[in-house]
Amino acid sequence: MSLPYTTEKQVAVAAVRRACVLTNSVFNKLVKNETLTKVGDYAAQAVISSILHRAFPEDPIVGEEDAADLRAESGTGMRERIIELANEALVGELGLDDNVEWGMGPGQEKTTEELLDAIDRGNYPGGPSGRMWTIDPIDGTKGFLRGEQYAVCLSLIVDAQVEIGVIGCPNLPVDLSKPEQGTGCIFVAVRGHGAEQLTLSGASPEPLSIPASTSENLNFLESVEAAHSSHSFNDRVSALLGITRPPIRMDSQAKYCCLARGEGGAYLRMPTGVGYREKIWDHAPGQVLVEEAGGIVTDSRGQPLNFGLGRTLGENFGVIAAGKDVHPRVLEAVQKALSEEKEKARV
Numbered sequence: 099m100s101l102p103y104t105t106e107k108q109v110a111v112a113a114v115r116r117a118c119v120l121t122n123s124v125f126n127k128l129v130k131n132e133t134l135t136k137v138g139d140y141a142a143q144a145v146i147s148s149i150l151h152r153a154f155p156e157d158p159i160v161g162e163e164d165a166a167d168l169r170a171e172s173g174t175g176m177r178e179r180i181i182e183l184a185n186e187a188l189v190g191e192l193g194l195d196d197n198v199e200w201g202m203g204p205g206q207e208k209t210t211e212e213l214l215d216a217i218d219r220g221n222y223p224g225g226p227s228g229r230m231w232t233i234d235p236i237d238g239t240k241g242f243l244r245g246e247q248y249a250v251c252l253s254l255i256v257d258a259q260v261e262i263g264v265i266g267c268p269n270l271p272v273d274l275s276k277p278e279q280g281t282g283c284i285f286v287a288v289r290g291h292g293a294e295q296l297t298l299s300g301a302s303p304e305p306l307s308i309p310a311s312t313s314e315n316l317n318f319l320e321s322v323e324a325a326h327s328s329h330s331f332n333d334r335v336s337a338l339l340g341i342t343r344p345p346i347r348m349d350s351q352a353k354y355c356c357l358a359r360g361e362g363g364a365y366l367r368m369p370t371g372v373g374y375r376e377k378i379w380d381h382a383p384g385q386v387l388v389e390e391a392g393g394i395v396t397d398s399r400g401q402p403l404n405f406g407l408g409r410t411l412g413e414n415f416g417v418i419a420a421g422k423d424v425h426p427r428v429l430e431a432v433q434k435a436l437s438e439e440k441e442k443a444r445v
């Protein structure tokens with residue numbers, strides 16, 4: 099019997115790889131300003147969505163972008179650039195085992211209308227049942243703009259459970275401690291079948307598992323942006339756990355990837371204020387990756403993240419991701435730090 103989701107996995111990896119090549123070339127070719135990330139975002143979503151649609155025409159997509167601004171008169175310049183870049187990425191000869199059947203390779207250029215429709219196909223509202231894909235074409239836009247970490251993220255959710263996660267990290271060192279090995283990795287997980295790291299070209303799969311950690315070699319992975327995740331709360335939790343090493347700060351779901359391969363011991367993301375709801379495309383691929391590498395992902399109450407509530411995870415209780423042995427300790431420290439905060443607010 100073949101493994102479940104064999105075709106889905108191949109198509110997803112190929113789509114993410116093409117989108118990574120595209121975002122790299124956007125970064126290298128264009129002026130570094132806010133428009134750069136928009137161009138990359140739209141073009142990468144167009145590419146991934148086109149490839150998914152060709153392979154799985156019935157599957158709905160929850161994507162970060164929609165094409166409304168591009169369809170407007172004012173979007174003409176950007177639109178033309180995006181169509182050109184998306185088509186380059188779709189037909190480019192990457193010397194890989196891509197399949198023309200899935201809308202990649204020579205002669206597969208799309209019209210403007212087809213690509214705008216592909217972007218708009220990301221408008222699915224999500225929900226508790228059925229199959230759906232999530233796309234975050236450039237997660238960590240701030241990191242992308244700085245030439246640091248960002249990630250191209252894709253997941254398949256079935257009945258609110260994440261079954262496949264694929265995360266492309268073009269700027270991530272193959273091994274954080276061996277920079278000479280170069281950068282560019284793709285992380286892939288299939289529920290029940292493990293997690294692996296590939297090179298950006300899709301070669302050399304290495305299985306991933308999170309090693310056991312002690313307080314001495316443990317440290318947090320956290321956002322660069324203090325507005326996305328409270329640094330001071332993480333400092334307090336670190337102190338409660340006796341962690342002495344400074345946190346590893348990086349943008350995007352690259353944090354889940356590093357955790358899955360044993361770099362840092364826990365990813366902690368606590369809300370900085372009220373109001374922001376985490377999006378499912380920002381956590382679905384990372385969740386299955388960490389779980390398949392042997393870790394646990396919950397919110398700050400110890401509850402699993404709920405991917406069946408729509409486009410967001412609902413009320414924001416934060417995220418704790420860590421190895422099996424570390425997670426209970428982090429959860430306990432998080433709850434202690436939360437009750438300290440409550441106590442302070444009361445006094």
Ligand SMILES: Nc1ncnc2c1ncn2[C@@H]1O[C@H](COP(=O)(O)O)[C@@H](O)[C@H]1OP(=O)(O)O
Pocket residue numbers: 237238239320321322323325326327348349350351369370374380
């Ligand atoms: N107030 C916020 N709290 C948490 N996450 C946020 C907030 N504002 C934006 N984000 C999202 O955080 C993600 C990046 O997180 P990180 O800091 O780990 O790199 C992005 O997807 C970004 O969404 P958006 O793309 O809509 O800006």
Ligand SMILES: [Mg+2]
Pocket residue numbers: 234236237238379380
């Ligand atoms: Mg994102």
